[in-house]
Amino acid sequence: MKEYFKAKKISESVYWVGAIDWGIRDFHGYATRRGTTYNAFLIVAEKITLIDTVKAPFKNEMLARIASVIDIDKIDYIVSNHAEMDHSGALPDVIKEVQPEKVFASPMGVKALNAHFDLDMEITPVKTGDELDLGNKTLSFIETKLLHWPDSMFTYLKEEEVLFTQDAFGMHFASANLFVDQNDISIVKRECEKYFANILMPYSSKITALLASVAEMNLPIKIAASDHGPMFRNDDISTVINWYSEWATQPRAKKAIIIYDTMWGSTAKMGNAIADGISSTGIEIKVIPLASSDRSEVATEMLEAGAFIVGSPTINNQLFPSLADVLTYLKGLKPHNLIGAAYGSFGWSGEAVKQVNQYLTDMDVELISDGIKCKYVPRKDDLKKCFELGVEIGNKLQD
Ligand code: FEO
Numbered sequence: 544m545k546e547y548f549k550a551k552k553i554s555e556s557v558y559w560v561g562a563i564d565w566g567i568r569d570f571h572g573y574a575t576r577r578g579t580t581y582n583a584f585l586i587v588a589e590k591i592t593l594i595d596t597v598k599a600p601f602k603n604e605m606l607a608r609i610a611s612v613i614d615i616d617k618i619d620y621i622v623s624n625h626a627e628m629d630h631s632g633a634l635p636d637v638i639k640e641v642q643p644e645k646v647f648a649s650p651m652g653v654k655a656l657n658a659h660f661d662l663d664m665e666i667t668p669v670k671t672g673d674e675l676d677l678g679n680k681t682l683s684f685i686e687t688k689l690l691h692w693p694d695s696m697f698t699y700l701k702e703e704e705v706l707f708t709q710d711a712f713g714m715h716f717a718s719a720n721l722f723v724d725q726n727d728i729s730i731v732k733r734e735c736e737k738y739f740a741n742i743l744m745p746y747s748s749k750i751t752a753l754l755a756s757v758a759e760m761n762l763p764i765k766i767a768a769s770d771h772g773p774m775f776r777n778d779d780i781s782t783v784i785n786w787y788s789e790w791a792t793q794p795r796a797k798k799a800i801i802i803y804d805t806m807w808g809s810t811a812k813m814g815n816a817i818a819d820g821i822s823s824t825g826i827e828i829k830v831i832p833l834a835s836s837d838r839s840e841v842a843t844e845m846l847e848a849g850a851f852i853v854g855s856p857t858i859n860n861q862l863f864p865s866l867a868d869v870l871t872y873l874k875g876l877k878p879h880n881l882i883g884a885a886y887g888s889f890g891w892s893g894e895a896v897k898q899v900n901q902y903l904t905d906m907d908v909e910l911i912s913d914g915i916k917c918k919y920v921p922r923k924d925d926l927k928k929c930f931e932l933g934v935e936i937g938n939k940l941q942d
Pocket of ligand 1: 625627691770
């Protein structure tokens with residue numbers, strides 16, 4: 544396999560030895576329309592070191608890439624920056640086949656790896672500030688707890704100024720072009736934003752703190768080597784740091800998002816009237832029918848929203864299932880700085896609006912109305928109320 548799965552050199556002694564998953568379309572509930580990569584890195588120093596591994600089914604592809612540079616049993620050390628199985632799934636078999644001298648992880652990483660696998664060797668814990676001598680190169684470690692798992696850490700290759708950042712600055716974007724500057728920047732930004740929204744948004748305050756502490760360390764960084772998608776290098780690194788600062792802060796944008804589902808078109812009509820009201824105030828509006836969208840796209844839109852309006856019919860005394868799915872998902876992601884409202888059509892009892900309000904309250908969305916309910920089909924007066932709600936939301940975002 545090493546004849547066709549080749550390593551790619553990215554720095555003086557660092558090779559990309561990961562795998563490209565062109566076909567994945569669902570990553571634990573996150574729609575990955577552009578596939579992904581599992582990046583792993585081989586440092587050919589006096590002590591040869593592998594940074595992270597890949598998802599288990601891609602183990603042989605990774606080992607073939609390593610074998611295109613060195614015999615795999617020459618690996619001395621493995622560093623596991625993150626225990627989630629897209630980066631550690633191959634680790635148990637790699638340990639068996641490579642028999643490294645040592646494997647390193649953060650203290651929480653040691654616990655997490657041992658909770659996942661029956662490994663053939665003890666993992667050595669490393670903490671923030673610890674250094675690992677590779678002979679002619681040096682690694683240092685920075686724990687990044689809860690970014691996005693308790694075990695997460697960064698590893699820094701001092702002499703070549705490469706920061707291995709596991710999921711941070713990553714994106715689900717399968718590309719054979721390893722660097723961001725070799726790809727379409729609009730796709731990169733969208734996928735990076737989607738990754739932030741769906742994976743990192745709940746930890747926004749920690750990200751702000753991490754960016755500040757890494758800035759204080761004054762580490763020169765030539766390459767920010769994430770475990771997913773194309774990597775940022777040189778001037779592009781400050782670009783992604785600026786994106787992260789903004790997404791983590793999530794200022795209340797002058798933009799409203801309406802999501803809805805509909806049974807016979809009534810809730811859709813109500814949403815259209817609300818959208819018209821919002822638009823009449825000059826505020827940007829995006830309407831997302833859930834019949835043709837998915838939860839991870841909605842989450843991405845939330846990063847640039849100031850208002851979140853949710854339309855659900857009532858079915859069998861409950862909100863519509865597609866709304867329950869998306870709202871449950873968003874509640875966990877903890878978007879912030881939003882105003883919002885609920886609306887929907889009903890036939891008998893109309894519980895959906897109240898149930899949506901509860902979700903929005905749990906998400907700390909500032910409700911600006913008790914919500915609008917309409918029996919069966921909206922008439923002129925109902926649509927007027929919807930339009931006026933839109934105007935109220937738009938005016939509030941203009942404040
Ligand atoms: Fe790419 Fe948190 O794993």
